[in-house]
Amino acid sequence: MGAVVFGLISLLVIGAAPQYLFWLLALPVIFGYWVLKSSTIVDEQGITANYAFKGKKVVAWEDLAGIGFKGARTFARTTSDAEVTLPGVTFNSLPRLEAASHGRIPDAITASKEAADGKVVVVQEDGYSVMMSKEEYLERQKALGKPVQLNFDDDTDGNTTQTESVESQETGQAASETSHRDNPASQH
Known part of the structure; x- marks a missing residue:
């Protein structure tokens, strides 16, 4: 949806000088491709981070030290202290991460709500x-x-x-x- 809105706004700008600004239409296409291809998959083997422009990275469960947050960015920290960015994952994704990881990633949100109930x-x-x-x-x-x-x-x-x-x-x-x-x- 964001790529479509971005494309419509680009059309307004391109209309001012189409012979010079036609290339701006490539930006919403690249953005849409990035959104569709970037993902995080949690399964029995571990966490797989798929990136649109740089391949994928896999963190096995035995190599996972924890999940961290820096601003809007979520990352998985490995036992070797490397950080793997997790596309499409936010702090509010913790309940789904706990369910998908079968409890390997704890859900701090639900635990705090239950403690405050x-x-x-x-x-x-x-x-x-x-x-x-x-x-x-x-x-x-x-x-x-x-x-x-x-x-x-x-x-x-x-x-x-x-x-x-x-x-x-x-x-x-x-x-x-x-x-x-x-x-x-x-x-x-």
């Missing part, structure tokens, strides 16, 4: 944030003598503290509005 992020007074379970949060707030500031879906003792503090705030606000109305100096 059911936890809340609490920002402390010093600006640092900490992730804790609902029970840890309730114990922390009780130990600090602070009200619970979260609504939990199930019935816990935390909801009563929040409800009481909200009701007392509403009562205080209503009292201040009443005194404001009854004070002749505050009326215009």
